Amino acid sequence: MASADKPINTDVPEKDVFALHFLQSLSNLRRQNTFNSPEKTNDRVKKIKKAAYVSMARAAGGTSRLWSRALLRRAAKETNKVVRFSRRKKRVTWLRRRSNRRDPVEEEEKEAERLRNLVPGGGAMETSKLIEETAYYIKCLSMQVKVMQCLVDGLSPK
C-alpha cells in the first residue's frame, strides 16, 4: 500500500511473561487477607479478575500501548493509587473525543462505537488505531486465558 505506514507490529510477549506477572499478582493477593469467608466470594472474584487484567496489562508492554495504560489507570483509580503518565494522553483524549463525536453518522462508526466500549481506552483512539489496538488486545487476552487455563489444569488434582 502506498500509505507509507510502518508495518503493523502485533507481537505479544511469550506465555511465560504473562504467567510470571499473573503469579506475582496472585502471590501478592495471597499475602493480603485472601482466605475470606465464602460470603465475600464476589469480592474475591473481583480481586482476582482485576489482578488478572492488571498483570496482563503489565505483561503486554506496560505503558507502551494505549489500552494497557487505560487499564492500569482504571485499576489505580479504584485503589486511589497515583499513577504517573505523560500529560499528553489527556490532551489527545480530549481532542479525539471531540472529533469522534462528529463521526457517528457513518455506518461503520456505529460499529466502531461498540468496539470502543469493549476495548479499554477505546474512546481516545481513531478508528484505524482502534482496530490495531483491538488486534493486540485480542492476542493478549487469549494469551492470558491460556495461562490461566494452564494454571487451573496444573493445580487441580488428578
Added chain:
Amino acid sequence: MLDSLLTPSTSSHMQTSATTFDHKDFLNHIFASAPWPSVDETHAPQPPPSDVFVDSRNQQIMMMPLSSHHQNDNVDGSSAHALYSGFSATGSRPFHIPQGSGGGPMHQQGQTQRQPQQQASASTDTGGTAVSPSQSRTKVRARRGQATDPHSIAERLRRERIAERMKALQELVPNGNKTDKASMLDEIIDYVKFLQLQVKVLSMSRLGGAAYVSSQSSEAGGSHGSASSAVAGGNQPTGNSNDGLTMTEHQVAKLMEEDMGSAMQYLQGKGLCLMPISLATAISTATSHTRNSLIPGAGDVGGRPSSSNLSGKTVQTMNTLKLNSNGNCMAEGSSSIAVKEAVSISKP
C-alpha cells in the same frame, strides 16, 4: 538570473514534473506566445551567445510556461500559485521573483494569452495535483475523473488503512472467513466479549475451588488455612459431605425463591453449579467408571481436591432430587465452560 534561480532548485522538481506534463500543450503554448526575445532581454543579465542561446532557451522552455503562468494577470498567477503551493518551498519561491520583475513586459501578452493559458492551467492543474501528492507525500496517485481535493484523498487513505487492519484482525478471530465488514465486526466484538468472559470465569473457577475447600475445612471443624488441612478436609467421608449438601440444598432453595441470581452466586461460591437433570445424567454416566478411585490431592488451594470423589455420588443423589419444577438440579462443577470442566470432573 532567471536561469540561475530556476535551474538548480527546480531541476530536480520541475524536470521530473515537467516530464509528466503534457508536452504538446506547453510547446504549443510557448510557440504561440511571442515573448521570447523580450524575456531574454529583461531577465538575462547578459545576452547569452547564440550557440548557448539555444541551450538556455531549451532550459527556459521547461521553465517558461511555469514562469509565464506567474507573470500574467493576477488571476492566473493565483491559480498557478495554488498549483505550485503543493511543491516544496524551494521550488515555489523562485517563482515569486520573476513574477514581480516580469510582470510588466508580459502584461500586454497577458490578454491575448489568457484563454489558452487558462486551458493550459486547467490541464496542468489536474496534472499538478496528480503529481504533487506523489512527490510530497507518497500517496496513491489521483486518477482523472475522481475528486482530487485533499479531503477525499485523506478519506480514501483512512479507509484503506482501516481495511488493511481489519484484514489483520480477520486472521486472529476464529470464523474470520466472512467477507462482509459488518458481520466481521460483529464476530470481532463477540470474540472480545467471549475472551473477557473466559477470563472472568477462569478467575472464578480458581476462586471457587478455594472457597469450596475452605468451607469444607471449616465445616470439618477448624481450618488452619494451610493446604494440607484443606486437603484433609476435602477428603472427609461422605457423611459429612451429604450433610453439607443437604444444608446447601435448603439454603439454595430459600435463595431461589427470592432471586435466582443470588442463588447462583451462592452456589458458585461453593464451587457448585446448577444444571438440567439430563445433563447431570449424561455427566454421571460419563464419570461412573472413574468415580470410585480417589487420589488424595496434594495440590494447592487453587485446586478442587475432592470434586472428583463427590461428583459421582452427588450426581446420583441429585438425580433424584427436584428442587423446582424446571427440572434443574445441583451438581458439582466449578464453571460451565463446556468440555474442559466436565473432563476435569471425571479425572481419576
